[in-house]
Amino acid sequence: MRVADLKTMAEQESAALAVFRARLLVCYSAPCLAAGADAVREALEKEVAGRGLAADVQLVSTGCLGPCSRGPMVTVSQPGQADAVYEKVTPETAVAILDHHASQGPPADGFRMSPENPFLTRQMRVALANCGLIDPERIEDYIARGGYGGLAHALHELDPSEVCFEIKHSGLRGRGGGGYPTGLKWNLVRKAPGAKKYVVANGDEGDPGAYMDRTLMESDPHRVLEGMAIAGYAVGAEQGFIYVRGEYPVAAQRLDKAIKAAERLGLLGSRVLESNFNFRIDIRIGAGAFVCGEETALMASIMGLRGQPVPRPPYPAQKGLWGCPTLINNVETFGNVPDIVSKGSDWYAASGTPKCRGTKVFALCGQVENTGLVEVPMGMTLREIVYDLGGGIPGGRAFKAVQTGGPSGGCIPASHLDTPVDYEGLQQLGSIMGSGGFIVMDDRSCMVDVARFFMEFCLDESCGKCVPCRAGTVQMHRILTRITQGKAGPDDLEKLEALCEMVRDSSLCGLGQAAPNPVLSTLRWFRDEYEAHIHEKRCPAGVCRLTPSEGGER
Amino acid sequence: MSIETPTPESHPGGDPRYKLVDRALKRFQYRQDALIEVLHLSQETFGYLGEALLTYVARALKLPPSHVYGVATFYHFFTLKPKGEHNCIVCMGTACYVKRAGEVVEALEGEFGVKAGHTTEDGKLSVSIARCLGNCSLAPLLVVDGEVLGHETPESTLAKVRAAVGKEQAE
Amino acid sequence: MPVVTLTINDELVSALDGELLLKVIREQGVKLPTLCHLDGLSERGGCRLCMVEVEGIHRLQSACTTAAREGMVVRTHTDRLVSYRKMILELLFAERNHVCAVCVMNRHCELQDVAAKAGVDHVRYDYLATGLPMDTSHERFGLDQNRCILCGRCQRVCDEVEGAHTWDVMGRGAGSRVITDLNHPWGESRSCTSCGKCVQVCPTGALFNKGVTVSEMEKEPEFLTRILEGREKKQWSR
Numbered sequence: 022m023r024v025a026d027l028k029t030m031a032e033q034e035s036a037a038l039a040v041f042r043a044r045l046l047v048c049y050s051a052p053c054l055a056a057g058a059d060a061v062r063e064a065l066e067k068e069v070a071g072r073g074l075a076a077d078v079q080l081v082s083t084g085c086l087g088p089c090s091r092g093p094m095v096t097v098s099q100p101g102q103a104d105a106v107y108e109k110v111t112p113e114t115a116v117a118i119l120d121h122h123a124s125q126g127p128p129a130d131g132f133r134m135s136p137e138n139p140f141l142t143r144q145m146r147v148a149l150a151n152c153g154l155i156d157p158e159r160i161e162d163y164i165a166r167g168g169y170g171g172l173a174h175a176l177h178e179l180d181p182s183e184v185c186f187e188i189k190h191s192g193l194r195g196r197g198g199g200g201y202p203t204g205l206k207w208n209l210v211r212k213a214p215g216a217k218k219y220v221v222a223n224g225d226e227g228d229p230g231a232y233m234d235r236t237l238m239e240s241d242p243h244r245v246l247e248g249m250a251i252a253g254y255a256v257g258a259e260q261g262f263i264y265v266r267g268e269y270p271v272a273a274q275r276l277d278k279a280i281k282a283a284e285r286l287g288l289l290g291s292r293v294l295e296s297n298f299n300f301r302i303d304i305r306i307g308a309g310a311f312v313c314g315e316e317t318a319l320m321a322s323i324m325g326l327r328g329q330p331v332p333r334p335p336y337p338a339q340k341g342l343w344g345c346p347t348l349i350n351n352v353e354t355f356g357n358v359p360d361i362v363s364k365g366s367d368w369y370a371a372s373g374t375p376k377c378r379g380t381k382v383f384a385l386c387g388q389v390e391n392t393g394l395v396e397v398p399m400g401m402t403l404r405e406i407v408y409d410l411g412g413g414i415p416g417g418r419a420f421k422a423v424q425t426g427g428p429s430g431g432c433i434p435a436s437h438l439d440t441p442v443d444y445e446g447l448q449q450l451g452s453i454m455g456s457g458g459f460i461v462m463d464d465r466s467c468m469v470d471v472a473r474f475f476m477e478f479c480l481d482e483s484c485g486k487c488v489p490c491r492a493g494t495v496q497m498h499r500i501l502t503r504i505t506q507g508k509a510g511p512d513d514l515e516k517l518e519a520l521c522e523m524v525r526d527s528s529l530c531g532l533g534q535a536a537p538n539p540v541l542s543t544l545r546w547f548r549d550e551y552e553a554h555i556h557e558k559r560c561p562a563g564v565c566r567l568t569p570s571e572g573g574e575r
Numbered sequence: 576m577s578i579e580t581p582t583p584e585s586h587p588g589g590d591p592r593y594k595l596v597d598r599a600l601k602r603f604q605y606r607q608d609a610l611i612e613v614l615h616l617s618q619e620t621f622g623y624l625g626e627a628l629l630t631y632v633a634r635a636l637k638l639p640p641s642h643v644y645g646v647a648t649f650y651h652f653f654t655l656k657p658k659g660e661h662n663c664i665v666c667m668g669t670a671c672y673v674k675r676a677g678e679v680v681e682a683l684e685g686e687f688g689v690k691a692g693h694t695t696e697d698g699k700l701s702v703s704i705a706r707c708l709g710n711c712s713l714a715p716l717l718v719v720d721g722e723v724l725g726h727e728t729p730e731s732t733l734a735k736v737r738a739a740v741g742k743e744q745a746e
Numbered sequence: 747m748p749v750v751t752l753t754i755n756d757e758l759v760s761a762l763d764g765e766l767l768l769k770v771i772r773e774q775g776v777k778l779p780t781l782c783h784l785d786g787l788s789e790r791g792g793c794r795l796c797m798v799e800v801e802g803i804h805r806l807q808s809a810c811t812t813a814a815r816e817g818m819v820v821r822t823h824t825d826r827l828v829s830y831r832k833m834i835l836e837l838l839f840a841e842r843n844h845v846c847a848v849c850v851m852n853r854h855c856e857l858q859d860v861a862a863k864a865g866v867d868h869v870r871y872d873y874l875a876t877g878l879p880m881d882t883s884h885e886r887f888g889l890d891q892n893r894c895i896l897c898g899r900c901q902r903v904c905d906e907v908e909g910a911h912t913w914d915v916m917g918r919g920a921g922s923r924v925i926t927d928l929n930h931p932w933g934e935s936r937s938c939t940s941c942g943k944c945v946q947v948c949p950t951g952a953l954f955n956k957g958v959t960v961s962e963m964e965k966e967p968e969f970l971t972r973i974l975e976g977r978e979k980k981q982w983s984r
Contacts, residue, residue, distance in 0.1 A: 051710045055725045089712030229668030229707030267615075267652045268708055308611055308650030310918070311706065325610035327649040327915070332791040332811040386670040386711035393712055424669065460669050460711075474672050478706065484649075485896065485915070485922035486792045492837035495920050496871045516870060523830045526806050527794045534805065626928055633928075639905075639937060640927045641914035648916040 034165035050085035053092035064112035084240020086153025089393035148356035171359035184255035191366035192378030197351030200444035213346035227311035228427030231458035238272035242279035248355030311482035330530035373399035377443035387460035426455030429535030431542025451542035467564035490533030507567030659701035668707025676715035682729035786970035850963035856949035883933030894952035900944035
């Protein structure tokens, strides 16, 4: 396929879609399916066939649209009109929706999400731009929306150093949580000496409460592949690996299908878009180890070893897979790349904050009215995300904290809700951006119990290589358990804090270094809760079952 | 040593399932770095990674047995023991936890007399815990025999798992 | 290889560029404790005892895996480092059962020695009392998991020097354990050559010669450098 063919294909696809009077996009992701999306699609199919509308109405099963608590979702796209989004659709309302859009029936407004709903209007979708709007299993859908245009532009208009410059200039930073400037990393790998180089997409999304990578891989797999191919061209790699978390079989299937489709069209494989650039992508399936999100452990796992980290430096950019320079970026980071290249770095850099450009996807969940995925410009405040997009706390309860960054992050209290979200802002509050988990907690959550929960996670996921993490998490967990049981002594808090500091400073990898974060951040903002457990044998949130200690029990 | 050690050339007892493993080995050109992929496929085929199977894979990939065993036990996905006829995975990610998935686990453990991560003595049911299945808007979430169920309570869970293992009929 | 100058504990020191910090530091006569490191084996960076502070690097670095660079300013015994080392050693003592008084390696044990020098006189953490099994199936050697600190020396010497790769580690986190072959009894191992190198390099009483009693086991981990260097210099006798 040549660049001109790509354009022709996009035009033909758009023309073919313009024929339909209405396109009904049924969200077919897990939450909507669990809510009955299957029955909705079935009812629509029957109705469309029964009324002989097959030539006028197209039914599409799409990936995730985002407002997951309101599913099943159906989006109606009509030429010359703004998309109409319907929520909590049943087979009956689906027919009413079809009536309105295809047969001039009365509006089905009762089920329509208001176009002014902040959940829709306040988002800026770059990585998620196609999610919920295309059939992830059709490469043509992606191409019709400008897909692979970024790769074509890079291959034929830019040289590798210019691509790296564009990425650097866009201000894009690692979306996996570290926030390292992506363009710098690319340039490091490009300049690293080595005949063979690798590109790796990290889709080992292990943070509980985060699922943006799954959504992106399931709903718009080609975007990730295109981002990887552009990276391959920029750094001089001919082989890419996409490491998919074992818990995400659908993502792996879709990616596999997408890779085959792209290879068939000459968008991956040898002589991509008839250039001299060859790029092949292989999938590697994770086998259930959180630590493999750490880049050196991830590489060990790709090479078929126990997923244990090794000390850095050397960084993967110097010495990665099989000793070769290796570029590792998160799936979401790659998801931003195609648009940066095709629309230009200035366009991307215009959004966000001076230090953090662009957008970030968050997985809103926990005690919040609207759960789901949102992509917002960097710099939006926590309050806006919780109350405007999230719709506040259900049942009129009081907001207590938002947990960001998963087991490596922390809890942020109500008094800091007006903090703008970016890497540094969250870090100053003792949390991290992480991969974008955003768990809202109300007054029924006990902060000590939450800290204990995360510590249990870390001790279970510790690889066991270094002593501070392997043995330290066990001891910290024991102290936290004692506190939640009301059996802690007065010196336990001090002991806990000392352990936290030691494990943070001396662990080998990021997992261990960040394991104390949930404890340190809750100690910082909710110390009174720890003290109530220890001194008053009382759980302010009413979660912990405390049994008073007998005499000198430890 | 009493355990039969198969070689790539001869399958023990002519078990046809080894052909599927062979196919995976060939697809990855017997590359040692494909160990995890091969283990995935082997487990899919056999349901678990038994000793003979691990030995077979180690020989085929020319890897030390202890290395293969080390990898197979490092990752939580691999199981060295047969799983139950039915399985129930309870998600214990953060979102599920704050929505009290812990109570669901307790209910299951109490009802079926099995600790999470284990299989009942009659081999009927395996209960396991997942570290976030990435469907947080459905919290608390479980997967019973491959079916995703959302917004669960201890009562609804017990009802569904009882139905799955057909316990009511037995009583 | 170019030569670099760095500062260790306020003293100017010269080293080869890229030389491991641990070697440079020890050459200065500075005593830096280690447990997973052993001359002659690949580095692991797991015990974290040789952590040092390097100016300009936020995280602590393990000296055994960090290369010496021009202008580096290194500190080896700040208050923070000294207290962290003590905590790590206490964590090790609490993790499994290290009761020196009844151990075959009493008074010859590296863990005991390092802890004594670090001033560990009590353990602040819960003893986990794991109660792990012993493996005495081998005709000459024994394995007591309860004394194992998971330093990985046995695994490395078996793989890198003997070339048998009998040893590896199974499981993960606190559940990690050293194993032979497919977690079979050591005595049934098909790959083991019974060379005994693993026993000699083991820093504690986890691997021992059968038939020794309390305090009788003495090891000579230095044999490793002797045979490796001897091989190079064709020096076959001591």
